[in-house]
Amino acid sequence: MPESWVNLGERIGSDLHVDLSGPGSRRAVLIRALRDAVREGWLAPGTRLPPYRSLAADLGLARNTVADAYAELVAEGWLTARQGSGTRVAERAAPPKRPRKPKPAPVRPATPAHNLRQGTPEAASFPRTAWLAAARRALSAAPDEAFGPGDPRGRIELRRALTDYLARARGVRVDPERIVVCSGFAHALRLLFDGSRGAGGGALRGPFGVESYGLRFHREILEGSGVRTVPLDLDEQGARVEELTEEPRVRGVLLTPAHQFPTGGPLHPARRAAVIDWARTSGGLVLEDDYDGEFRYDRVPVGAVQGLDPERVVYLGSVSKSLTPAVRIGWMVLPMQLVDGVLAAKGQREAWASVLDQLTLADFIASGQYDRHIRRMRQRYRHRRDQLVTALAERAPHITATGIAAGLHAVLRLPPGTEASAVKAASWQGIELDGLAEFRHPRAAMPAGDGLVIGYSTPGEHAYGAAVEALLRALPPSDALSESPSR
């Protein structure tokens, strides 16, 4: 036994050794040792501890040190000290039964060989050096008040940078007063809808139109807030927004106009106009989810619908696709009449999104680094998309990538009835991906199509070729339809 272990047992009638070698002062070490001894049950409830003078002598410690340790443990409730009865282990300090062994963490599936699940940019591409340089500039320049209570709108530096950027790159009609910074898309939806604190209060409680294919968690946030979702059919012109007029009580609609998620088409100009007309006539609200609007490979990105009427559209964006989901920053460009409600829902002094990241992102945008990064990634993702399309044309010509050349994902249309087996085949090939069915609204009326949603941005640069090869092996053969007559 090392010398730093000291036997307490002689004094208290049990063979208790405590380790006095840990880091910190002797007092701190003694406190920890005694606390552990009580906790772990080595010192039973009711046990009388030796007088502090005796223990101090035994341990070679100053009397004050031991007296302080006793006092500390009395204050914490481990020990009790009563006049005349000395210091004892408290009666209730030991739990009535051993605490349950911590449940193991929910099993996460082993990392698949190839991750083609949509939703995240290439993690390795995060521009660490440029970001750190922006952080250094931003933190050096920040006024002291930046480290005080946060403005619930978000830092003015960031709202100014976003105003310039969104007007220039996305055609958004914006000024800093109508921007509210948040920590991402989910946070934005919660601020708009959540419970009694949601920005719209009763106004946003009615049903909302959503696209028949979309992200499940968007639907879940709306439905979880008591907002029924009404699926709109999709056709080659995008969401059939004219269906909104058939549901007289619909209060708004959530759309992905630049690049329908996941099916991949843009909203037709006539539909863009129609949904604004509907909003003006009915008093409804359009939520524009511009999740990947910067990434268009065949032409300059189409501007935001919000530009048609900023008082009827909430424009929503974030850095989750353009930069990384690790920077938890999103933004809402709001109709003026919603600003106060959203701020009230956010909380008086709550910044939510890291103020340090907000300042850094403001510099990153204003210094041109954000544009530079997007240009770089646009080129990279475009190349990946081309690589996928070419491989399909050459080796699986019966399967095509649909949708416009844009974004971080593609949809491969499959022969009817082959999706489920293709997802399974992909899993056998070590590929993580989703079928189209994963994104279908449970009450969608339009015919279901079979397809795979391929997130080509997710793999590392060197892993992508192998992922495409594995995918080709998982695709149904050209005669798959005749092989599954039962569907």
Added chain:
Amino acid sequence: MPESWVNLGERIGSDLHVDLSGPGSRRAVLIRALRDAVREGWLAPGTRLPPYRSLAADLGLARNTVADAYAELVAEGWLTARQGSGTRVAERAAPPKRPRKPKPAPVRPATPAHNLRQGTPEAASFPRTAWLAAARRALSAAPDEAFGPGDPRGRIELRRALTDYLARARGVRVDPERIVVCSGFAHALRLLFDGSRGAGGGALRGPFGVESYGLRFHREILEGSGVRTVPLDLDEQGARVEELTEEPRVRGVLLTPAHQFPTGGPLHPARRAAVIDWARTSGGLVLEDDYDGEFRYDRVPVGAVQGLDPERVVYLGSVSKSLTPAVRIGWMVLPMQLVDGVLAAKGQREAWASVLDQLTLADFIASGQYDRHIRRMRQRYRHRRDQLVTALAERAPHITATGIAAGLHAVLRLPPGTEASAVKAASWQGIELDGLAEFRHPRAAMPAGDGLVIGYSTPGEHAYGAAVEALLRALPPSDALSESPSR
């Protein structure tokens, strides 16, 4: 008129000039100019635009440039193109009426000369250099996957650093599996209670005990989630937790055991034991708000109540007082049975708190910078508290600062009936602060006391002396009681 302004009017029958001098390609500039012209109503709905060939000739641009610009604006819905009818300004592009002028931002009170409102650490003390150094180390060392989807528990690096720190500094019984990182205290409460998604679901829907004096926004989050709050009286031993047994349906209790907020006493050891006994007997939950537990000036801080029973206590902390509220990071140390519910409420892939800040904080703690900062601030705040207490003793001996020597605020007890006028007098002296009444539960049964809550951490180092001087001028004179017989 500068040469870059081009007259479009000749072709379209109105005197319209567009500015082609802006940044970006000629195409982008033309698109912006035409879009603005439609938006602002200079080009009326229905106006036919000149054929692109003619406009290209007029402007000295390539035909493709103008054709592309028209196509873009058609895609965005500003223009319509019909075979045979040419390109026209869309009918509904102009809003039916001028959008309302943006409402001015809610008026914020002018910055007072002296900010003595409790709640924030000294903003100027944020250790920018040490933080940036930690960020540089952390971002260089981070694996690529750190920039992918976040673990809703929080980064393992941070949970490990917190495990070491909280066990050592606060006596918390903790392992990384029971820590969930969040973006601050409000976020933690929402994860526990909010709506149908709250971690406890039905289990946390019953009434909760709270201290009769506390932060209003804590009460509001609970009540906003349908949780009735039951105020517990406070006495010189802290919250009278025995009152919990008188309300048989109470599901839990929210306490500030280390340093009652705002009245300033620690929870007595017997009460610490009693509340754990109550929780075990009743199946209730204790929420331990350890908001400033590190800042004790008279002795080593008392350890957390959580150490008495980690399966009955949720331990809550953040960097908002110890470092800055600008870093939006808090933590919950949870009973194992609540972990899955909190994660479900947080959302599958949501990090909420900036992953970059999480990594930086992990390094900041592990490298000893966090302890160093706290030691430095402890010394500084202790000095400020001493300065306040000394000034009171010398110049307003009828008024004393109550509570233990701890934290970032003090409560000055006032003669009965003088609080409201003292708050008003403080305002006249240019001081921002709150009276005790601000923190009183509306249904509190205990007698109300008069007092001022002084946040001595808020002013800058050089401003503090003047703030104390101003405060002394605002305090009621020693014969104030006899002056206000009506109360």
